[in-house]
Amino acid sequence: MNTILFExxxxxxxxxxxxxxxxxxxxxxxxxxxxxxxxxxxINSDIINRQVIFVASIDxxxxxxxxxxxxxxxxxxxxxxxxxxxxxxxxxxxxxxxFQPGEGITSKYFASIFSQYFNWMITIDPHLHRRHSMSEIxxxxxxVLHSTTPIANWIKANVSDPIIIGPDMExxxxxxxxxxxxxxPFIVLEKTRKGDREVEVSLPKIDEYKTRTPIxxxxxxxxxxxxxxxxxHLNHLKMKPPICIGVHAVFSGEAYSxxxxxxxxxxxxCNTIKHQSNMIDISDLVVNCLxxxxxx
Amino acid sequence: MNTILFExxxxxxxxxxxxxxxxxxxxxxxxxxxxxxxxxxxINSDIINRQVIFVASIDxxxxxxxxxxxxxxxxxxxxxxxxxxxxxxxxxxxxxxxFQPGEGITSKYFASIFSQYFNWMITIDPHLHRRHSMSEIxxxxxxVLHSTTPIANWIKANVSDPIIIGPDMExxxxxxxxxxxxxxPFIVLEKTRKGDREVEVSLPKIDEYKTRTPIxxxxxxxxxxxxxxxxxHLNHLKMKPPICIGVHAVFSGEAYSxxxxxxxxxxxxCNTIKHQSNMIDISDLVVNCLxxxxxx
Numbered sequence: 001m002n003t004i005l006f007e008x009x010x011x012x013x014x015x016x017x018x019x020x021x022x023x024x025x026x027x028x029x030x031x032x033x034x035x036x037x038x039x040x041x042x043i044n045s046d047i048i049n050r051q052v053i054f055v056a057s058i059d060x061x062x063x064x065x066x067x068x069x070x071x072x073x074x075x076x077x078x079x080x081x082x083x084x085x086x087x088x089x090x091x092x093x094x095x096x097x098x099f100q101p102g103e104g105i106t107s108k109y110f111a112s113i114f115s116q117y118f119n120w121m122i123t124i125d126p127h128l129h130r131r132h133s134m135s136e137i138x139x140x141x142x143x144v145l146h147s148t149t150p151i152a153n154w155i156k157a158n159v160s161d162p163i164i165i166g167p168d169m170e171x172x173x174x175x176x177x178x179x180x181x182x183x184x185p186f187i188v189l190e191k192t193r194k195g196d197r198e199v200e201v202s203l204p205k206i207d208e209y210k211t212r213t214p215i216x217x218x219x220x221x222x223x224x225x226x227x228x229x230x231x232x233h234l235n236h237l238k239m240k241p242p243i244c245i246g247v248h249a250v251f252s253g254e255a256y257s258x259x260x261x262x263x264x265x266x267x268x269x270c271n272t273i274k275h276q277s278n279m280i281d282i283s284d285l286v287v288n289c290l291x292x293x294x295x296x
Numbered sequence: 297m298n299t300i301l302f303e304x305x306x307x308x309x310x311x312x313x314x315x316x317x318x319x320x321x322x323x324x325x326x327x328x329x330x331x332x333x334x335x336x337x338x339i340n341s342d343i344i345n346r347q348v349i350f351v352a353s354i355d356x357x358x359x360x361x362x363x364x365x366x367x368x369x370x371x372x373x374x375x376x377x378x379x380x381x382x383x384x385x386x387x388x389x390x391x392x393x394x395f396q397p398g399e400g401i402t403s404k405y406f407a408s409i410f411s412q413y414f415n416w417m418i419t420i421d422p423h424l425h426r427r428h429s430m431s432e433i434x435x436x437x438x439x440v441l442h443s444t445t446p447i448a449n450w451i452k453a454n455v456s457d458p459i460i461i462g463p464d465m466e467x468x469x470x471x472x473x474x475x476x477x478x479x480x481p482f483i484v485l486e487k488t489r490k491g492d493r494e495v496e497v498s499l500p501k502i503d504e505y506k507t508r509t510p511i512x513x514x515x516x517x518x519x520x521x522x523x524x525x526x527x528x529h530l531n532h533l534k535m536k537p538p539i540c541i542g543v544h545a546v547f548s549g550e551a552y553s554x555x556x557x558x559x560x561x562x563x564x565x566c567n568t569i570k571h572q573s574n575m576i577d578i579s580d581l582v583v584n585c586l587x588x589x590x591x592x
Contacts, residue, residue, distance in 0.1 A: 035548035036518045037356040038387055041400035060333040063359045069409065074400030091334055104337035104370030113365065113409070222332045252331035 003295075004047055008056040008071055009064055012271035013088050014283040015055050021287050022295065024053070031067055039067045041074050048079035051294075053086060059250055059273045061091040072117040082119045084294065086286060088272035089248045093127040111137035122289055124272050124282055125219050125247045129170070143293055145285040147247045147270050148174065152181025154268065154280045155215060159243060163212040165189065165203070167226055171219070178217055185209065191226060201229045206237060213265075214242035221246035221269070224255035228262040241265040249275035299591075300343055304352040304367055305360055308567035309384050310579040311351050317583050318591065320349070327363055335363045337370050344375035347590075349382060355546055355569045357387040368413040378415045380590065382582060384568035385544045389423040407433035418585055420568050420578055421515050421543045425466070439589055441581040443543045443566050444470065448477025450564065450576045451511060455539060459508040461485065461499065463522055467515070474513055481505065487522060497525045502533060509561075510538035517542035517565070520551035524558040537561035545571035 006027040007015045019026045028044035052075040058064045068085075075083045092110035095103070111134075114121070120141040126134065134142040155162055155178070164186035166175030172188050179186035187209075192200045206214075214234050216227050227244050234242050242264055249256075249269040256277065259267055271278040302323040303311045315322045323341035330336055348371040354360045364381075371379045388406035391399070410417070416437040422430065430438040451458055451474070460482035462471030468484050475482035483505075488496045502510075510530050512523050523540050530538050538560055545552075545565035552573065555563055567574040 034390075034518075035551075036387070036516075036546045037358065037548070038390070039358060039402065040391065041402065042396065043398045043400075062333065062335060062362045065362050066358045066406075070400050070402050070405050073402075073405035073408075074398075077401065078398065091332070094330075094334070095336065100338065102339045102370075102374065104339075104366050105373065106335065106337065106366050106369075109366050109369035110362075112369075220332075222330075250332045252333070255331075 003051040003053060004045055005053040005055060006043070006045075006071070008054050008068060009058070010274050011055045011057045011088065012274035012278055013055060013086070013286060014271075014281065017283050018055075018287055018290070022290055027052075029071065031071070039070060041067065041070050043071075043074055043078055047075060049081050051082045051084065052080040053084045053294075055086045055088075057089060057273055058087055058091055059089050059248070069113070069117050083117070084120045084122070085118045086122045088124050088282070088286075089250070090121075090123040090126040094129065096130050107131075108137050112139075115139040120294070122286060124270065124285065125174075127219055141293075143289050145282070145289055146174075146177075147272075147280070147282055147285070148177045149181055150270065150280050150282055150285065151217065151245060151247070152178050155182035155184065155245075159213050159215060161212045162215045162243075163187070163206075163209040165206075165214055165216045165230065165242070167191065167216075167218045167230075171217075174219075175217060182215075184215075185212075189226070189230060198225065201226060201233055203230070203233060203237075206234070206239065210239065213240050216242050216244045216264075218246050220248045220250050221255065221259070221267075222250040222252050224251070224259040227264075228259055231259070231262045231264050235263045243268060245269070245280075246277075247272060249273045249277055251275065299347040299349060300341055301349040301351060302339070302341075302367070304350050304364060305354070306570050307351045307353045307384065308570035308574050309351060309382070309582060310567075310577065313579050314351075314583055314586070318586055323348075325367065327367070335366060337363065337366050339367075339370055339374055343371060345377050347378045347380065348376040349380045349590075351382045351384075353385060353569055354383055354387055355385050355544070365409070365413050379413070380416045380418070381414045382418045384420050384578070384582075385546070386417075386419040386422040390425065392426050403427075404433050408435075411435040416590070418582060420566065420581065423515055437589075439585050441578070441585055442470075442473075443568075443576065443578055443581070444473045445477055446566065446576050446578055446581065447513065447541060447543070448474050451478040451480065451541075455509050455511060457508045458511045458539075459483070459502075459505040461502075461510055461512045461526065461538070463487065463512075463514045467513075470515075471513060478511075480511075481508075485522070485526060494521065497522060497529055499526070499529060499533075502530070502535065506535065509536050512538050512540045512560075514542050516544045516546050517551065517555070517563075518546040518548050520547070520555040523560075524555055527555070527558045527560050531559045539564060541565070541576075542573075543568060545569045545573055547571065 164179040166188040326338040460475040462484040
């Protein structure tokens with residue numbers, strides 16, 4: 001069963017590189033909108049009895065999700081043997097319980113629909129918050145890749161004397177791994193969230209690292225409020241201007257320019273969502289995962 | 297099992313009227329977007345062991361569809377006994393076969409997802425083109441209502457000496473019913489479609505009806521190209537300025553003003569999609585259907 005890969009929506013992952021390294025065909029697909037905003041879809045490559053892989057950047061997901069399901073439906077209709085999906089950024093992971101009575105647990109409903117349409121999924125650092133494993137909600141094989149190594153390598157290659165700063169106690173293990181890979185010390189923030197957009201932060205023991213370049217790391221930069229508060233806090237403490245690293249460049253509204261203007265030296269992200277801050281390539285993670293789990 | 301009805305998205309159907317006539321509770325639901333454009337949903341009314349009905353206008357469907365599924369998922373999670381949906385305008389009915397190899401048959405995939413989330417559906421004049429019945433693709437009970445009578449009544453009350461003009465041979469039966477109800481003669485266009493936006497029309501025997509007011513009727517007005525061509529054609533033949541009636545006010549882009557400016561006397565639609573041209577109320581159809589099929 002040979003494999004054909006289709007890119008849906010502008011993806012930041014290097015699909016050409018993936019196809020080249022694995023000998024996959026890069027398939028041709030037309031997706032356009034009718035005047036009434038319904039989606040038209042046409043797969044131009046031969047996929048009968050083949051494994052089809054869609055690469056789809058589905059941040060800001062509502063508008064993109066139905067066409068992705070249609071793509072999967074079309075692939076099956078045309079005789080694909082398996083349909084897998086690479087979702088570098090997986091949305092709808094945050095609402096993982098009822099915080100108030102009556103709330104919908106959207107992560108669960110999203111996972112349920114998703115699991116019906118694909119045979120397997122690859123994703124990078126999903127926001128596993130109160131959940132221990134993707135298998136609690138995803139019933140298909142789900143390969144979770146971690147950007148720890150590419151981030152650590154980027155830090156080692158680009159920053160001398162860093163101090164890694166994590167966003168909260170929950171992220172401590174992940175931050176510790178980045179720090180270990182970058183051969184640097186780390187600390188984590190104590191933060192108090194007040195609604196969607198308000199956050200208060202404090203940094204214990206930061207004074208010990210005055211001569212180092214602070215590197216703020218987080219999985220998702222959405223509003224950027226936590227990072228902005230932390231940047232201001234570090235400026236106030238007369239630390240060096242920090243470098244902000246996020247795995248996923250969600251950046252809602254003016255978050256990116258707000259973060260740049262808050263006093264950060266630079267903002268760096270992985271290429272899971274296409275953005276001008278993408279400097280850390282995670283394509284190799286995807287290639288290795290495909291070799292180990294899908295090609296075998 | 298008593299019933300509670302929720303309005304999702306601005307609907308044009310008179311939900312207050314429906315609730316009042318049937319003794320339903322009008323439920324409270326919060327739908328909002330997080331800064332990252334994910335949808336938050338919260339049902340504020342008690343729905344345990346009750347029948348839940350969502351009224352949802354889902355024209356321009358991609359963005360609205362996932363939140364609608366989440367609403368259904370939330371209702372079930374909270375203990376609803378049944379979840380029905382009133383979709384005054386049903387999208388994704390047009391792509392009902394592969395016109396070219398490789399095309400996705402989106403009407404089928406849409407129906408399949410839809411049928412998993414709801415116990416029943418009510419809709420008005422869906423675009424049944426090459427299909428004979430909704431049950432070919434929808435596996436749930438689907439109640440199809442026809443706007444023939446409200447449209448005929450509107451014509452009878454507002455236009456003297458009309459001649460009803462239908463868009464094509466396929467619509468002849470529907471147009472004949474409107475004409476019968478309006479006690480008026482009718483003819484149908486001969487049209488040739490050339491792509492999504494180009495249409496050529498001709499009107500046999502229209503000369504016999506020079507003294508009458510032409511009434512163009514169609515199920516969906518999307519680009520309005522067919523109607524615009526017909527209006528121009530009628531102007532050219534020195535007929536009276538026509539009245540354009542559509543069931544569903546889809547109106548892509550500038551279609552509404554283009555149609556008005558083409559020489560139509562007025563544009564009138566049913567309230568299946570909220571629009572300034574809504575003049576024909578179809579709420580009574582929905583009320584009667586609920587009494588006959590759902591309340592019993």
